[in-house]
Amino acid sequence: MSRRTLLRSAGIATAAALSPALLTACGSGSKGGGNVANKGTKLTPWPTFTPKTGPAPDLKGDVTTGVEDAYLKYPSKLTKGTSGTPGDGSTLKVMTITYGTPPTARAKNQYWQAMEKALGVKIDFTAIPAADFQSKMSTVMAGNDLPDILNIGGGNTLAHEADFVMKTMANLSEYVSGDAIKDYPNLANIPTNAWSSVGRFHGGIYGVPIQRAKPASVMWINRDSFDKAGYKPTGSWTQEEYSAAVKELTKGKQYGIGSLPQGVWASSYGIANGWSMKGGMFTSQYEDPHWKDLLSYTNGLWKQKQIWPNSPTGSTVDFKTQYYNGTIQSYTDGFSALPTTLSVIHDFLPAPMLPFTVNGIAGAAYAGSNIFGYTTLNKNLSKAKIKMVLKVLDWLASPFGTEEYQLLMYGVEGVHFKYNGAGDPIPTKLGTTENVINLPFWYMCSAPQVLYVPGAQAGIKAAYEWEQQTSSKMIVNPTLGLRSDTQTSVGATISQNMTDTITGIITGRQPVSSWDAAVKKWKSGGGDKIASEYASEFAANTTK
Incomplete structure (x- = not known):
């Protein structure tokens, strides 16, 4: 990517450090959502953490302390992260924050088209620029035209956020709590500390976390x-x-x-x-x-x-x-x-x-909070629809080293990226505009992070060594x-x-x-x- 493109996406990196602010949502219902506090409620169990085995890292991490797996080279052989196409052919309205520039229209956007084909759904994206997210969300929360999928992230504190979530979004407890999460293996691969950082809403689970590294x-x-x-x-x-x-x-x-x-x-x-x-x-x-x-x-x-x-x-x-x-x-x-x-x-x-x-x-x-934010689903979706959408999120959470992760993060081989001599995926000119930054599918859901940047072995080693020295004492x-x-x-x-x-x-x-x-x-x-x-x-x- 060009320096200019990367600078436009600078907020992606910064937002993770700010995300604890979004967790301090309302404690008492003042907007019709009811009492959102957990006091006096039966607490829904967190999803059972079931880690998935991916490609062997060059430098092994430790999920218990927060040290990430580090890769000095891209996996030479990818695996499948899911089985089948998760979607049902319907259209999903999605709203997320964005730190990129407006994407090319769907009809001309090969990345958009490839993602929709893989997911088996049509995605109508409303991507709100980070600078406008608070004001736009105030309007959205006051109205009745809500998306099917809404991501709340980027370190934003929304007035009466938890009340709004409880009033308008689905309680996901029956689908993801305890062993129920095993129907969605990639979501089960998200560590417990990410779910707990989202927190419960009046005892229930309403959000799927967008996991991030431990440091702030x-x-x-x-x-x-x-x-x-x-x-x-x-x-x-x-x-x-x-x-x-x-x-x-x-x-x-x-x-x-x-x-x-x-x-x-x-x-x-x-x-x-x-x-x-x-x-x-x-x-x-x-x-x-x-x-x-x-x-x-x-x-x-x-x-x-x-x-x-x-x-x-x-x-x-x-x-x-x-x-x-x-x-x-x-x-x-x-x-x-x-x-x-x-x-x-x-x-x-x-x-x-x-x-x-x-x-x-x-x-x-x-x-940090271990999350960028969390994704909620409209409560008016049927149970069958909620299960389908969770399958879509599960696809997006496919881990590093899978075909799904590669498509999400790098696009279509030969179109959006090409492998260099070392086997690293390097963006093409088209890949600098048609990508996950400008069309932020990864804010719907994404996999637990690893340390990998093409061609940056020295930087990855330095970051890994820093995590080793600091993570257990953070x-x-x-x-x-x-x-x-x-x-x-x-x-x-x-x-x-x-x-x-x-x-x-x-x-x-x-x-x-x-x-x-x-x-x-x-x-x-x-x-x-x-x-x-x-x-x-x-x-x-x-x-x-």
Whole structure:
């Protein structure tokens, strides 16, 4: 793909790091959907996880810790991920988010046609640009013209989301809970932590997860430059060594740091991943006094002009562009930026940075939500139709190394991709426009991810080694899958005030002493109530 095409799809990578926000949907029914909280309900069992055996990886992962299987070359022999055609010849209306450009019309789009033929259904796609998703979904949720398949993803928090889902979408519990999921072997291959991150709705399962890697946001660095400046990819990397490296890498119009980095550095200071939980009680990360130490340190780097001056207002695409061209030597993005990053960068080795140690205490990376979002089915579909649609989703979830996965991700051989000398699928010119980015079938459903990028063996090895060192120690957000009405109604507003305070302190517009007042305002503005609602939900989800 061209750099321009990849930049357009930058949001795909970033969204995975943001997806925990979509999990904090309503906790009480205020839009006619009824009570969506799990307190006082019988909890539907999660689907029985039944892993599928795929091609032997070059570097073996560990599903229990979150280390992904890594492939340094594409499988030479593909297998079948399903049997038969899942569809019934009908038309399905589908709505998803998109980070691509509008696709070529179906009549001229060979990728679209090939996917419909393989699925056995006609797909009428409504792909909403990421920038418009919140506003468009507000209109959709207020109306009655709903699709058959709706994906809610990209880290968006939709007002009264859970109420809307319960009111308009099908309860899938009888089809996917427990051993029932075995009718859909590829859906059964989705790990339990992805299902639990979607969460239950009043005890039931309403969404099929779009699985993603365990890590959340990371600091992407130019490994070549950082290695020369003293980076230690062994876990013994200290804050002092990091500071010295950043200073060395800042010269002229080159900056050691791109985007404001406090989000990924917080873990090195022992700050909780969003929330901490002890004895069933929840405490926000904002209440950790180490925040003031972190902000003071970051402000020092800002004063020394080691952070790109446009970072407070820069977009993800801005940071990627400056990282790709060498203006900034590091920036914050989702771990799942890996495929696009390794595909477009050939002048240096891009890699995630290990958390540095502070005062002799080793930092741990933050875990993400394990999902991009989840897919729901219209409740007006008949039982037979729901089973058929689940078969379609099962096809889309066919794992790496299958014929189905290849068609979904790369298109038709000879049309959308060709194999290079090493056997890797490389996009043709047509494949840069007719693809899964611009026609996002993968947001209907997709397989558990693996580490593979054509021709990027060094980058894959670096990412795999990073996962090995960090995954078992990652800090998890304990609110994943829990629901809070207050978070949905005021969470974005009160959190924005905290974000503004963080930026103000880092850039010197506010003193570090202003932090305490900001936290107090956050707590009184709804933070304390959110904590209480999470505690109630946690109790409901852990009581049989």
